[in-house]
Amino acid sequence: MKIQRLDAKVALVAALALSGCTKPASEPGAAAKPRVALVLKTLNNPFFIDMQKGAKEAAEKLGVELVVQAAEREVDVDKQMQIIENLIQTGVGALCITPSGSREVVPAIAKANAAKIPVVIVDTRVDPKAAAEAGIKLDGFVGSDNYEGGKVAGEHLVQVTGGKANVGLLEGIPGHETGDSRLKGFHDALKGAPGVKVVASQTANWERDQGFSVFQNMLQAHPEIDALFACSDMMALGAVEAIAAAGRTGKIRVIGFDAVDDARKAILAGTVLASVAQFPSEMGRLAVEDAVALIRGGKPPADRKVRIELVTKATLESR
């Protein structure tokens, strides 16, 4: 009896393992095709889904196989390292990585270096100090200038408010290069406008639901707030709901970052003033192109800046 039950268990595990492997990615036959891996921070954010789309299109065009992997949680730096280690084991031709942590990714890159696999960093820069200390080698960077984006957002705010506003800020996760740079750019843009004051600044950890609750609390503490800059649209859109709940829609100018679809809709509807657009699908495309060039012995540019653009109602309607 007992033996039978054990068998049943073993069979279940087996069935399960099989069912998980619907698509063995690269098995004999596909060996001739170079393989490029794209390791994303997460796959539950439209930004990275767009990036994946651009990467896939480029991979199809260039005739390479693309493997896309991401940790379950955007902040899980150890899981990202595990994914990179496992991809190194499969002998991918090149790695494109959006670092979950600017410093925490460094040991994983060192392992890729040791395995002589070229690494292209996408979107979020590796901390230069940590990189120098570890002596790692990066074969390219593709991404927008987050500092410049934050600055553009700040300048727009100064312009539309006529240089007088009480601003609330929603930060990204502290220590993330993307959020930190956007914030710095925004602050620098305000330097020439003493009438624009930052009255509160807190993190909402890139999350929509936290954007709601953090901004709701901010409004409680600082009812004088009449403008908001959120370091991502997800947080901005959460805050928009908080503004609606407070009955102050239209009275608070909201600027987000990323210009995701929902934010574009909100801009057209007038609940968001503007958002800084990046072009993640272009990042994905360029990253794969560079990776393939590296595999084929080429030497792509070390630093590729992907354009940014301020999206407002006017720019959307003029299209």
Next chain:
Amino acid sequence: MSAARWLAHQGRQVGTLAGLVLLSGLLSILSPHFLSVSNLLNVLEQTAINAVIAVGMTFVIVSGGIDLSVGSIVAFSGVLLASALQAGLPVPLAVAAGLAAGALCGLLNGLLVTRGRLPPFIATLGMMSVARGMALVFTEGRPVSGFEAGFRSLATGRVLGVPTPVLAAALVYVAAHLLLTRTRFGRYVYAIGGNEEATRLSGVAVRFHKTMVYVLCGATSAIAAVLLTARLNSAQPIAGIMYELDAIAATVIGGTSLLGGSGSLGGTLVGALIMGVLRNGLNLLGVSSFLQQIVIGVVIIVAVLVDSMLKRPGR
């Protein structure tokens, strides 16, 4: 444990081990990259952290409790250790500070459960939030990173080709296994989980031993924090989110009953390995990360389902 239960437990362990072997066999057929020395060492290295946390979790669950705070304790003792290192403390002292922080959180958990008579779920749920908050306050939300090579070698070193985290985990397992099976303390942990009242009536200092179980769990979480911090060359206040669930999963897949009173560290180790092998294999095969979550969830459910089928009387 009665003879019948002992037998059932042995059967259960053989079953889990068979599951691991079969899973590995399957993966080596499906992926040409799975069965290589470097990949297997990889799996062990990736499993080490969860496996070490699961040691303390096994003690707690065998004693009839649960500890939801382990992930937050990893973060708190990690940033404390990292700050101590950056303040220039020698490595052994800094590591000791990290371990003490973890054990202290555990002590608080234990006292809340035994003296405050809080259900373990509530006490450790509170600690989960408190320790996370302390880590964030302590670091102002920023990661603490960049350590000397001597400390980093705790994760990057190799002894006879075996990565140091694997060796550390092995040491923890051997010591903890002896503690659980060869000492009075271990026997009391089983007894408390089996029938706390009877154990108390037979003159065992139940409150003391239960408290120590949580101290131990805090300490193993801190050991995991040392390994994680050295591995990433950085300690993040947001590290270890949801690690408690991975540790509970490894323990439960390994055959430890959530009702307390039964279980083994051998089982937990195999449970942690099953999760590690599964994640590694799914990565190697390029299975989407969404599907991976479904597969892991199903494995947890199947393992416990089999467990309850084995234990159901009269069938």
